[in-house]
Amino acid sequence: MKRFALLATAVFALSGTAIAETQLTVTHGAVTKATYIDLGETGDSVGDQRIFQFDARTGKDDKPVVTDWVMTTTGQGAIVKGMESRMTMAIFSFDGLAKDTILLQGIGLYPMVGSTLKSDTVLQRAIIGGTGKYASATGTVTSTHFQDNTWQHVFDLD
Numbered sequence: 001m002k003r004f005a006l007l008a009t010a011v012f013a014l015s016g017t018a019i020a021e022t023q024l025t026v027t028h029g030a031v032t033k034a035t036y037i038d039l040g041e042t043g044d045s046v047g048d049q050r051i052f053q054f055d056a057r058t059g060k061d062d063k064p065v066v067t068d069w070v071m072t073t074t075g076q077g078a079i080v081k082g083m084e085s086r087m088t089m090a091i092f093s094f095d096g097l098a099k100d101t102i103l104l105q106g107i108g109l110y111p112m113v114g115s116t117l118k119s120d121t122v123l124q125r126a127i128i129g130g131t132g133k134y135a136s137a138t139g140t141v142t143s144t145h146f147q148d149n150t151w152q153h154v155f156d157l158d
Contacts (some may be wrong), residue, residue, distance in 0.1 A: 024155040025059030026092060028067070031151070036113070040073070048073045050086075050115050059152075066093040073152040083109040088125065090155070100132035102155060104141050117145045127155060138145060
């Protein structure tokens with residue numbers, strides 16, 4: 001029995017950092033203007049990128065969060081007329097030093113004119129990892145763009 005307890009303790013200790021929270025909420029106001037890189041055909045086209053960095057706050061304890069985003073246009077008008085699909089990679093840094101981060105990735109439909117989701121839109125993406133206390137994080141993040149141009153991102157960690 002003693003051996004089993006020691007083995008269980010060792011396995012738990014070596015399994016990585018445990019994520020204490022199972023849900024985090026991050027909020028922010030309007031996003032900053034994106035840096036637009038015209039990588040595809042001239043003008044808005046498949047392959048173009050939008051890059052953002054802006055500050056946010058945690059919902060529970062109002063701590064600062066830095067967010068970095070890269071969006072790449074992957075299709076235009078094929079699914080819904082006037083909308084384009086964009087693959088997104090984002091990093092939320094919870095400690096200000098890029099030590100405790102959560103990475104998300106996904107695809108969504110965006111207006112062909114503009115850089116962000118339409119107001120009153122909800123989009124879910126995958127949590128694909130993290131660093132520090134969020135190392136090996138998985139789950140989903142649900143992003144909501146409200147009518148007043150504020151945003152909420154709810155991270156549901158597995």
